[in-house]
Amino acid sequence: MSIHIKNADDIAQMRVACRLASEVLDYITPFVKPGITTGEIDRLCHAYMRDVQGTVPAPLNYAPPGYPPFPGAICTSVNDVICHGIPGERVLKSGDAINLDITVITKEGYYGDTSRMFIVGEGSILAKRLAQVTFECMWKGIMQVRPGAHLGDIGHVIQVHAEGAGYSVVREYCGHGIGKNFHEDPQVL
Template sequence: MVFKKKRRWHALSGQPLSEMDKRIMALENKGKLVPTRDLIKTDEQIAGIRRSGVVNTGVLDEVEKHICAGMTTLEIDKICYDYCTGHGATPACLNYEGFPKSVCTSINEVVCHGIPKEEDVLQEGDIVNVDFTTILDGYYADASRMFIIGKTTPEKEQLVRVAKECLEIGAEAAKPYCFVGDIGHAIQKHADKYHYGIVRDLCGHGVGLKFHEEPEVLHYGHRGTGMVLVPGMVFTIEPMVNMGTWQVFVDADDKYGWEVITGDELPSAQWEHTFLMTEHGVEILTR
């Protein structure tokens, strides 16, 4: 018995093939991984994600106004919750698969998913990632920023800068009908110049109608691999850049099982935007 592989892309019933249909189907016929049609957002959905992105950016702007040495990460959580809910939205992280707070606050060697706590007090020289996801009218937007508390070491300053460059370089590599692997290859190439490790256990992702959608956006890899990126897709790029090894572990002292630590306990930095793929490249929907 011969089994035919199920196609991921189908033309709309009763409608002629568009140029996008033809291009995607040709790539699929060559064995490339293409998106399903539901990953291509409508104009209405994009408008909703864009509105969610405005609130999400506002949350991080509000954190930037107040973050300082002596502040607890629990205070950051309150700032985020109050701003988000005050603008008619919901924090996506709150109670997501047992995550107990509204935002992830990851300090120094914490790579991601740091849980806000009263006992986590920001100190002069810390670097901290604040990662927030907003749900507004059912639409999701996701971003994170790095903050340097006061004056830090040149090594940490460089790490934060290079992590942001990795995000920007990854975005430049994201072109319509290119591949997710093109993004990862560009990011890894830049990080390798500094002998930094790119975390492999976590990745960017599709977003918009759900918190996590296809595709997985790896931040390392090879050109021409992974899913084809098509206009109308919405996804995050969020490279986690470690000063040392790319390897990580989950903190055994975290009763929730969320906090991810660098394998050698050297610092890590991460920046994240939500992007819309257009006919001309990516548009940033969150900052």
């Protein structure tokens, strides 16, 4: 896949799609508490996308070559699951950390992709620290986005901050572009 240079209309449509994806996270926030299953979170998000927003959940039935179709409308990665966790019967308990990955497709065909980490109930000091450091990493990466910068600057500043806080980065997964395709180039390592 090659990088598609976006025009002003593309950028405006991408902003709408990303705002809609973030609204799903805002909607689901009060439901993320001890006792709910990841499957119920998925069901609630799917209904909100379909019935309130008129969007389509991009992960649902997504099947890259060599993989079975993804069964959920969202990804629910609990505790040690790095990403792309499959929603199901797992009941959240106080202290769990869960990342909800939301990707919507608008009627116009644009993808909006975002995620948020939640600490369920009373989290441990370590869970809260991980959430704080990853949040800081995100903002440090965002601050690198400007004319004349290089994509490697984003990954570099994130890696330096994470490692400085005693964490490591996962090299098997990366950031990616958005637009009218799921996981567009460029891939951001």
